[in-house]
Amino acid sequence: MTLRTRLYALLDPASHGHSARQVRALEVALILVGISSVSAGTVDGLPAEARSVAAAVTGIVAALFFAEYLARLWVAPESPHSHHVSAARARLRWMVSPEGIIDLLAVLPAVATAYGGARLGAESASVFVLLWVLKLATHAPGVGLIARVFHNERSALSAAAALFVIVLFSAATIAHWLEAERQPEHFGSIPASLWWAVVTLTTTGYGDVVPLSSAGRVLGGLLMLCGICVLALLAGILANGFAAEVRRREFVRIWELVARVPFFAEVGAIAITDIVDRLRSRSYPEGATVIRKGAAGDSMFFIVTGEVEVRIGERALELRDGDFFGEMALLDRKPRSADVVTLTPCTVLVLNVADFYQLAGQQPTLIAAIEAEAKRRRANDA
Amino acid sequence: MTLRTRLYALLDPASHGHSARQVRALEVALILVGISSVSAGTVDGLPAEARSVAAAVTGIVAALFFAEYLARLWVAPESPHSHHVSAARARLRWMVSPEGIIDLLAVLPAVATAYGGARLGAESASVFVLLWVLKLATHAPGVGLIARVFHNERSALSAAAALFVIVLFSAATIAHWLEAERQPEHFGSIPASLWWAVVTLTTTGYGDVVPLSSAGRVLGGLLMLCGICVLALLAGILANGFAAEVRRREFVRIWELVARVPFFAEVGAIAITDIVDRLRSRSYPEGATVIRKGAAGDSMFFIVTGEVEVRIGERALELRDGDFFGEMALLDRKPRSADVVTLTPCTVLVLNVADFYQLAGQQPTLIAAIEAEAKRRRANDA
């Protein structure tokens, strides 16, 4: 494994490995620090030392993003999308991809700081916030999922938006008729009324503009009611869309992991759907304690990749890809009887106690196989 | 196909075709432009040029709606509800239908502008906003769906409304007792207290009226709590109703499309329900790229109507109604190996990768048929 391959594994946005996730977390943290330091720099009354600290932090973050950009450019040929393509072409392709362009924009502050130096005012620096927020949008885990939900539900959401516009303009127009005479500065035109309408319909309620006539107040009350209905409707749309999309993503991810566990190989196609729905995946770094002796036994584990060591008193048992452990506590409903520690970074599939029992109802042969193995292990222990 | 038939296809509100949807989007955009220009016209301090631009835009939009009204009137006999009816009668029937009346109202601004000319003040023009908002309500896609959800859930919603009224009047009465002495201008009567109660219960909180006594503040706090409960309750009601209605509509729509794909013809009645639940439909204009070579293979497609061309390197393969494509990437879990471009406007059914796997569990024979076809195609390629 070359350095470039290893670096790509760390930077790969699709990787579920432990280190790659840490790199992503670090990147998000770095962006937040950068945004904060730029923001702090715009405060007028800041003492000179604080100001120079903020500027220094901004500079360091910008420099790190510059380094990251170069690193990503270097590893671009490792991407699975770049097979059968020359390295230069793969890099160019990454540069003009949406992610590449956003990362390039995030580098601009570094360039500006380097060239502009001390003469770059805090005001012009404030544009960095937007560039880095954009970077956050592509790197924060899960933002893609949310974007997908909005995309899937676009027809329902646009209907809700139409409803919002309909109510907003109707209310603004009627409020304009009712209140213009008494408060010409606030309701003198429809666009002016719109400000009141949007503040009311979203139930924000600044209170800078308030209807004074009785009719205006009745209209206001109805508008607030519409507001909570719109909010409730949006919540309903997004709740359903979110649940469906999460289920869909989880299924594919777990399906791929299940395919790597030999224990599930004999299970027929119908049964596997039941199983996939019930498993969750988890990743552990090397040396992590997966199970602690004496803890409540609320789940069992199937190893997808990696090695673990089961420590029962003085004895130690090694398990690796395809093995499972933790089933005894489920079968006996007792606390854990051993420590289990990872020897290498591990990815495991977790089966919760509730799902274990429900699976026992639907797939008795599968659970019987687990019980048989548990019996064999107990015999070995005795 | 006569001009009238073709025009009707474009204007048919029930059509899922690509062009018809573009016409609807255009109409919504036009309404929004019209509403905005009328609104802008009511601003007092507007420079004369801006004012005349707004007036001109309003006039143009009004004229276009007039033209649209005539077009809809002309094509009315093409409607499926007008079989065995004379053209004149079909047109009259459309004119007195709710949609026809609303479209007629939306035409009034055109008439008023034409006759009233320059003498028509911006103030009287502001009524156009309401007329066009009404038109938006009938033409915006999905507003009917939302109306249906409110109708389905009317009993639960009226219960929530009753709760709202109960809390509102109780709070207003008690606040009137507690605060009337200290703030007679705000809590001097129950109707006056109601304003505070509704502003608080919807958590809008303008802050123009605030309880000052300790007892009043405790009441206020409870009222805010009730407010978020009412909101939460509404969200729950609408979320459930929305999910149920969307599922119901999708089912019928997909069922009708599935019936046109011969591949599904042999599938028994029980199995078809599983399949319909998992398919989604999508429409493409002529010349669109459905699949791009090298992209991630996350779904397969069944052609309901239209023709596509599969481009593998130099060779090209034509597929039409009833054929399917994109299955290889699902079976092999590899990026797409070909471009697929539409030759005519197409409607396809899309089967997501997660649903493909779940279907593989529930309907193994169906997936076996797909695999057999894929094997045949691979043999052809070799």
Added chain:
Amino acid sequence: MTLRTRLYALLDPASHGHSARQVRALEVALILVGISSVSAGTVDGLPAEARSVAAAVTGIVAALFFAEYLARLWVAPESPHSHHVSAARARLRWMVSPEGIIDLLAVLPAVATAYGGARLGAESASVFVLLWVLKLATHAPGVGLIARVFHNERSALSAAAALFVIVLFSAATIAHWLEAERQPEHFGSIPASLWWAVVTLTTTGYGDVVPLSSAGRVLGGLLMLCGICVLALLAGILANGFAAEVRRREFVRIWELVARVPFFAEVGAIAITDIVDRLRSRSYPEGATVIRKGAAGDSMFFIVTGEVEVRIGERALELRDGDFFGEMALLDRKPRSADVVTLTPCTVLVLNVADFYQLAGQQPTLIAAIEAEAKRRRANDA
């Protein structure tokens, strides 16, 4: 059927009949009118005529409630809970039931108005609002359902309430430390801070108290975030509880209606659960048009009680309890070919087109029976 039996049928809160529901709607309307008139009476600047109109309306509503109380007392022995019990005992039992006590309280205004006459001030009358709101709570349809949901979810809701209290007091205490020096009048004690905390945590935001220090503003921001989380959590709890309770109630109600339709009698116990889940009930008064010729055929109907007339051109066909109609439009996917009008008040079970197709998948024999009947009818028509 005696007058008392017929009156009981109208007043029975558990009845799903058309007239009984109209009586309930009337009662809700009457309560709302009463509340409004009492509220209007508390307005100081009201002209004398308006005031006397309000007082007259209040008096009439109170008198009607008095009459209603007597009527309910009279029909109490008809209640199914009063079998094998003397009429006097049944009435006494109703009087001391929660509903009886609340109805008695709602009568107090009538007594007070009759005795107090003109001397009864608007201020003392305002207590009527609370009494009538209480009556609304027992008579509004669905309020019991909502109360049940809150009861079912009490453990989850109390957890959310605990969270609310934890956040509220923590925020109030910390705000007291941070802001007491600068704003002693608003944050001088923890109870005083609580007002700000509750206004902020519920996102009401009056703006009468606002943190001024930077630390206080950070705290405020976090508090608002907690607020939307609490709201989201409540929405989640209530959404789930509501869906579960509605499903449970519908099932029992439809189950009882299905048991009365002979067509479903042969269906086995397993299948009936599928069917019950898909049916909805609807009630029609005498002479109502259930199906209009030419309309879209989106559902079929099973008659539970009552008689309908199918009008195909000149011919008319009578159907009664246990018959079904409207199936042809579903089978042929065409507009309705006949008018169907009720001859007596009717209760029917409705099967939606989407559910019809899904049932066709799960219960093919049932749909086959419907198709056979449709074929027989078509043969008769020909």
Added chain:
Amino acid sequence: MTLRTRLYALLDPASHGHSARQVRALEVALILVGISSVSAGTVDGLPAEARSVAAAVTGIVAALFFAEYLARLWVAPESPHSHHVSAARARLRWMVSPEGIIDLLAVLPAVATAYGGARLGAESASVFVLLWVLKLATHAPGVGLIARVFHNERSALSAAAALFVIVLFSAATIAHWLEAERQPEHFGSIPASLWWAVVTLTTTGYGDVVPLSSAGRVLGGLLMLCGICVLALLAGILANGFAAEVRRREFVRIWELVARVPFFAEVGAIAITDIVDRLRSRSYPEGATVIRKGAAGDSMFFIVTGEVEVRIGERALELRDGDFFGEMALLDRKPRSADVVTLTPCTVLVLNVADFYQLAGQQPTLIAAIEAEAKRRRANDA
């Protein structure tokens, strides 16, 4: 059963018994009283007597928590996690557990009051609120459930948080550009703008800072819209997570209770999953009336532990662990024909009428066994 065992049973946080739940409710009440009395003590204008009452209540609550701490320390060896461990070690282990540390912190006020006596100012006492709120967080039922939901959904929630940060900083930066000139005191720096942005994005809307320019108001309107979307998204995430976690917990709990009822012993593994999903558990103290004669029969009961007496007229029938009752009202759809009173504290499983019918569809043999027993009982009665 020793005193220590019995005391442990009362204090065990995992116990579902009636007395243990009352102890927990008492503890929550005590914490709330303590928090209130400390809060009241910080009010400046309080009369001397009220102040001394508040101080006395605070002292008593603190002393009770001290006693509770000692009690919990004493019973620690009874915990199931402390098998094969010496009593001293078990106590030490509890002391350093999170719960033990929080309970120790909650004792500090007692110590401070005892030593500090009258000299301890109300201001320093206000820190007690935080300590006790912390204790509330560990003892309030259900807070652990909510914490678990937040943990399960952490990836989705962090995505929503990222979205929140992205919108917040973008809006603050743009608002800073648009409004800084006109309102330098409110929008002069990005951190200052952030206050407006967070108040607006959470739709709190204090109104202390309001955009004045047209562009700023458009930005504000968009920000409010984003706010209700974020709120809706959060509601969706938490609603789904909450439903899944509650289902999981209930399943395990009921599964364990079902295992103790012999009636369900013969049921196969597949069927038992159906049954577990439909049962709920309830606990009654000694002498409670489970069923009242004449009430509506809406559920049947299986006794897990305890004894009940069925009183039909003069005769009395005793039932104990594993028996069931209340089935006749379900089978006959009639009001209850007997009183059922508990003779000892009881835990029962409740089967709702709707679930009974649905189970009758899915598990006909089970319901047949219940009907057979009901027939035998009726024969005995005759």
